[in-house]
Amino acid sequence: MIEIAPSILSADFTRLGEEIAAIERGGAAVVHVDVMDGHFVPNITIGLPVVRALKQATQLPLDTHLMITNPGLYAEQFVEAGASMVSVHVEIDPHLHRTLEAIRKKGAMAGVAINPATPLVMLEEALPYTDFILLMSVNPGFGGQKFIKTSLDKVRRLRRMIDERGLKTRIEIDGGIDRHNIAEIAAAGAEIIVAGSAVFNEADPAQAVRELREATMQWA
Numbered sequence: 001m002i003e004i005a006p007s008i009l010s011a012d013f014t015r016l017g018e019e020i021a022a023i024e025r026g027g028a029a030v031v032h033v034d035v036m037d038g039h040f041v042p043n044i045t046i047g048l049p050v051v052r053a054l055k056q057a058t059q060l061p062l063d064t065h066l067m068i069t070n071p072g073l074y075a076e077q078f079v080e081a082g083a084s085m086v087s088v089h090v091e092i093d094p095h096l097h098r099t100l101e102a103i104r105k106k107g108a109m110a111g112v113a114i115n116p117a118t119p120l121v122m123l124e125e126a127l128p129y130t131d132f133i134l135l136m137s138v139n140p141g142f143g144g145q146k147f148i149k150t151s152l153d154k155v156r157r158l159r160r161m162i163d164e165r166g167l168k169t170r171i172e173i174d175g176g177i178d179r180h181n182i183a184e185i186a187a188a189g190a191e192i193i194v195a196g197s198a199v200f201n202e203a204d205p206a207q208a209v210r211e212l213r214e215a216t217m218q219w220a
């Protein structure tokens with residue numbers, strides 16, 4: 001079952017509640033929340049207070065993608081604020097095992113995010129402690145970037161790594177995904193598909209989510 005996770009980074013923040021209601025109508029499965037601190041990535045976005053507000057606004061699971069330094073220091077706070085999924089970047093956390101266990105202990109799904117140029121081997125030891133891997137198909141920091149084509153093969157290789165180990169880890173993919181490339185990405189083995197600009201830059205975000213879902217169903 002492929003799930004669409006709209007990224008609110010491209011939403012109209014003055015009408016966040018309405019934007020969330022629209023993606024709910026369209027059949028979104030997850031709300032993807034991009035947390036950036038201006039250190040790990042060259043952009044600053046939103047944090048804990050917005051996650052708390054979102055929790056009041058929707059029943060959908062909140063997926064917080066932490067693009068911050070010291071993610072281990074904050075991961076549990078995001079669960080307390082209402083996140084059901086928390087991912088931390090492999091490039092910035094030297095104590096991944098501890099962070100993943102802490103997220104799980106708090107009752108959320110634990111994920112590791114990985115940048116386009118970081119090799120999959122960096123995930124090997126942490127994989128058994130993950131509920132999902134967030135594979136970046138753009139360099140994190142901004143919405144509206146172009147899908148990096150080599151990510152497709154990276155999804156396939158990650159799929160094999162997970163299956164060979166008999167793990168249940170799910171693959172989430174993030175960046176540059178739209179209705180033209182989503183079917184191919186789903187076919188490569190991604191299960192949770194993030195889309196920001198392809199949803200919120202459209203006149204009708206509910207319809208945009210529907211079209212993305214339909215595009216993946218054509219593949220399945």
Ligand code: DX5
Pocket residue numbers: 007009010032034065138139140141142143144145174175176177194195196197198
């Ligand atoms: C980028 C973020 C993405 C971004 C995706 O750093 O992690 O979640 O919002 O936006 P699009 O779908 O427009 O590439």
Ligand code: ZN
Pocket residue numbers: 007032033034065174194
């Ligand atoms: Zn993201």
